[in-house]
Amino acid sequence: MSDKITITLPDGSQKHYEGPVTPLTVARDIGERLAKAAVGAKVDGELADLNVAIEKDASLAILTEKTKDGKPDEGAMYLLRHSTAHVMAEAIQRVVPGAMLVYGPPLDNGFYYDIAFPEDRPLREGDFEAIEAEMAKIVKEDRPFTRYEMDYDAGLEKLKTEGSKYKLDNAHRAHEAGSLKLSFYATGEPGKNWEDLCRGPHVPSTGRIGAFKVMSLASSYWHGDENSDRLTRVYGTSFFSKKELDEHLDRLEQAKQRDHRVLGKKLGLFHIDETVGQGLVLWTPAGATIRHELQQFIGTELTRQGYHEVFTPHIGKLDLYRTSGHFPYYADSQFPPLVDREHMHKLSEEGCTCAQLSNNLKVGQIEGFMLKPMNCPHHIKIYDSQPHSYRDLPLRLAEFGTVYRWEQSGELNGMTRVRGFTQDDAHLFCTPEQVGDEVQGCLELVKIIFGALGMQDYRVRVGLRDPDSGKYTGDAANWDKAEEACRQAAKSLGVPFTEEPGEAAFYGPKIDFVVRDVIGREWQLGTVQVDYNLPERFDLTYIGPDNQPHRPVMIHRAPFGSMERFIGVLIEHFGGAFPLWLSPEQVRVLPISEKTNDYAMEIVAALKTAGLRATLDTSDGRIQAKIKNAAEMRVPYLAVVGPRDQENNAVSIRARGVQKDLGALPVGEFVQALVAERDSKGTESVRDRFAETVNV
């Protein structure tokens, strides 16, 4: 290795040095202002401290708070958040002596630190103020983040004397990953100030942390293992400036207003009642309207694609699920079985224990029924009720089937995670040769639906089996075939997708459509799953051209996933402002005063005759107030009618999102325009008629 070092900067220019050099030195050579603004560096694409010694030729980028185009620099934010996590950890250890640090990484919008608190002194939200006060002190002291390294053994000794088994474990892991040395970061002077075992890198000093906030508490598990130690996860966030922090908090507040649980209440779309039960959605008239429209829409598509609609009951015998493999292996995630009267009596009167009952159910000595956790077994029995020729395939059976699953109470969430939900389900029975085309057809359907609703922001996940897990059924050759079919279908979709081992269903690989909610959580919506397993278990056959029985392949698919989750996500997608065809209330007629109430009623009647969902506001308020109320309910169109309109047999129109009167239209034209917009699902728009006034 030569002593001379060449540093290549992002613009391609090069600087030459006689020996090892730090990014800070290079920054100084470029300009004192850059050196001052620098918060970190990227050396050969890796984040690094400003004062790390670069010992060989490398590319170097000096990171400042913002990139050239004025956006926050991702790398700089990473360093900032990571550094703030250290400051928070120091502050927490001051507030709660004996707190043992575990792990504190940066996140997309902040950071957290997992910490084990003494049993008699858990952290509470009431501690946040004190923590933030301590953090403010540390930031004010502007102490440098100082890195130093120790040999593994010496470092281990040091950690042992400090007594945190978690940090020791971190050290072991670093060692196993190939680190010969352990690095520590002191917030200030090593040996004198607070320090932490840490890979780094960090911003130069605590003073660079412009604004921070301790956000929330959660529990977590050590190594994410629920049988391991429980830790407390403290979330925080930080920015280079107070302004950015305020903007961030403001965004969170805005997102809250879009939350489907907030909008659902405000717009009266659904209700969950604790007397009915956790996770059981009650669809109110407005929400039911949206659901009905969506079901109509998809029903039309299904007919077009050769599906047959079926209906099946909400329960099935335990034996059905023994055959499918869902009972007893998934008993924990299902509602308890329904048992006949005789056995219920035994349970209450003869002192038969629940354990005995449960055991008898398992081994099949008692028969009972189960609320269906999925629709497939029922559909399979429909398939199996007749012999099938290869000429009949594919057979596509569709149903809006309601299923029940015992989700953990802490997992329930509005409409997006519930215990009873309706899948827009279908099962396709086909020959092995047809799998590819059928999967592809299913994906097309999802694409049509997402397209019609303007949902572009989704990702596609191809769920493959985890080679290290035994939870999967079926033979490896079939799995390979099915996985390849999914991969090919996903490719043909023309959108980016990721392959994720371990995400497959227990019976086969799948393709999922995943979207994010307003607070960034991911939800799986549409899904297409290939299944070689259930046809085997139920011994399904079709007669092939060779006049011999053959095993069909099943495809499970639900483009929405479930009506509950999909509409929950849809509420947030539209922020409650649904397109006309989905709006529970499509147009509201607002008389200027009581004098035009009668005329307004005529308008409502005309709208209703055209099949539009129209309402009338005869409340005793001024037109301004009526408009405000309608706007808050996100009504797409308002028809204001006063004496002037009555004279012309017209209505004055106001559209959602437009802050003014669009002008008047003759009643007939208005009705027609609304119908056109509704039936075109928004490709035509009433607003377009006013293009000049609206500046569209």
Added chain:
RNA sequence: GCCGCUGUAGCUCAGUGGUAGAGCGCACCCUUGGUAAGGGUGAGGUCGUGAGUUCAAAUCUCACCAGCGGCUCCA
């Protein structure tokens, strides 16, 4: 299920160990007003449920129920 937080009027939220509040909404009255809140009056609450401490509990303690954030899980 786990940790923390929360639970007061239909909704959003104040509140103190000593007889329960506001705004919005609702009802009624006045107002009849042309594009995002006209005025007045009134009704409405076992302060999540159950125990405990206390002369006294909505307030303090415990248990339970439910919601929220995260973790774990998700056929």
